[in-house]
Amino acid sequence: MRSLAITSLVLGIFxxxxxxxxxxxxxxxGLGVLLGSIGLVLSIVRRRSEIGYLIVGISISAxxxxxxVGTWFEYSVMTKKSETSLQDIQADTQEMNVERESHGVxxxxxxxxxxxxxxxADSPQTQQRLRMVERQLRKRDITDCSVxxxxxxxxxxxxxxxxxxxxxxxxxxxxIGYDQTISQPYIVALMTQLAQPKPKFRxxxxxxxxxxxxxxxxxxxxxxxxxxxVPSLADEARGRLKTLGYNNVEVRCGDGYRGWPEHTPFDxxxxxxxxxxxxQPLIDQLAPGGRLVIPVGRDFQNLMVVExxxxxxxxxxxxxxxxxxxxxxxxxxxx
Ligand SMILES: C[S@@+](CC[C@H](N)C(=O)[O-])C[C@H]1O[C@@H](n2cnc3c(N)ncnc32)[C@H](O)[C@@H]1O
Numbered sequence: 001m002r003s004l005a006i007t008s009l010v011l012g013i014f015x016x017x018x019x020x021x022x023x024x025x026x027x028x029x030g031l032g033v034l035l036g037s038i039g040l041v042l043s044i045v046r047r048r049s050e051i052g053y054l055i056v057g058i059s060i061s062a063x064x065x066x067x068x069v070g071t072w073f074e075y076s077v078m079t080k081k082s083e084t085s086l087q088d089i090q091a092d093t094q095e096m097n098v099e100r101e102s103h104g105v106x107x108x109x110x111x112x113x114x115x116x117x118x119x120x121a122d123s124p125q126t127q128q129r130l131r132m133v134e135r136q137l138r139k140r141d142i143t144d145c146s147v148x149x150x151x152x153x154x155x156x157x158x159x160x161x162x163x164x165x166x167x168x169x170x171x172x173x174x175x176i177g178y179d180q181t182i183s184q185p186y187i188v189a190l191m192t193q194l195a196q197p198k199p200k201f202r203x204x205x206x207x208x209x210x211x212x213x214x215x216x217x218x219x220x221x222x223x224x225x226x227x228x229x230v231p232s233l234a235d236e237a238r239g240r241l242k243t244l245g246y247n248n249v250e251v252r253c254g255d256g257y258r259g260w261p262e263h264t265p266f267d268x269x270x271x272x273x274x275x276x277x278x279x280q281p282l283i284d285q286l287a288p289g290g291r292l293v294i295p296v297g298r299d300f301q302n303l304m305v306v307e308x309x310x311x312x313x314x315x316x317x318x319x320x321x322x323x324x325x326x327x328x329x330x331x332x333x334x335x
Contacts, residue, residue: 033062049272055321084191106296125157132156136171139190144193150219151189156182158244159212176210178230180325183272187322188213192307192320195268197221202263204285206256207272211310212236214249217270225263229329255329259285266290274301274324276329278316288312295324 037058043050109155133152136321142148157168160182164174173181183191191213201221210230214237217224224247228234234253241249252260256271257279265287274295282292283306292306302318309315326332 033058114236125155125169129156132169132171132185136186138187142186142189142193144196146197146220147189147193147216150192150216151185153219154212154215155244156185156212159210159215159240176233178233180209180230180233182212182291183324184209188216189304190319191270191272192216192220194293195270195291197268201225202265202287203268203270204260204263204266204282205270206259206282207232207325208237208251209272211241211246211249211251213270213272214251215241215244216244217268218246218249221268222248225260225266226251227254227260229253229255257281257327257330261285269293271295271327272324273327273331274298274322277325278304278306279331283308285316295322298326 009320033114040051040055040058042048081229130152133148138149144153157165160168160174160176164176167174169185171184171186172294173184173187176182180241195203197217197220199220199222203217203221203224205217205224205226209213210233214224214226218241223244226237228237228251231253234251238251241251256273257275259266259269259279259281261281264285266285267287267290269282269286269290271282271291271292271294274297276296276298278292278294280295282294286292286306286308288308288310290308292304292308294304294306295301296304301324303320303322305317307315
């Protein structure tokens, strides 16, 4: 009886952790409620004293079940609502372009051109990617068409380990091994939008990781220099970016705290690991008019934008609280 109670309790707790996978969350908590209820009936019939355990087990499983069903319901309703087919999105974006042109706005916000990869525009991953752009980016505050276009072109699933590919377009970061992560799609889009990349720009990307942010930047600027401190990640990202045809990205293994003095100045610098202060070399390597987007802080981090004005003066502003991996190397030793 006690083992039934404990199993029900463990299942309930597990389902909280895995509740974001709708079916798994519901299945675990449902099983928890079922086992707990069987245990409860048996303990009442046999007048055993484990009723307390069982009630706690059932309660946790039941709450998890309600949360799980709620999540699943919201997910399925949202999926149906925005079950936008490629044609719908095409029509939508064409309409937007006509509207934009009629207002004299020159930015392009059309369908992805799939220039590097995805042979089939109808592949499930392309559909997932376009839904990600619609639901996670456009419905939030990502309004820069060039960023939306770039995010709808880069095949994020090819940047994550094979077992994680099914989750590549979900609204959260993913582990890429070596204790590191690929950032949530929204954060990549937000940082890119804040950096205001332009086609003739030269960009510095610090914390290459799997190379996804570098690829997004590569769609938008002339040249990307990317630095990763973990040698295996740097090697893998270099190979991946090359295979995918991103010939305008150069990856090197090193400490991004010092920037890349040989290629200064940079119009855009994006940093994906948090130091507890803004590294001075990065400010020095910004071109006049350039922007540095960087998470800063230890336990509490803020996403900061540092702008170097044409006269060389520096303006800093904090955008939102964020949570990034800490910057290692010199940033970690300069305490
Ligand atoms: C959040 S991950 C980067 C995600 C990456 N932008 C992507 O698209 O996958 C942060 C990365 O920064 C790297 N990193 C941490 N400190 C660094 C440093 N001082 N110089 C360069 N890279 C660093 C980590 O090894 C890790 O790969």
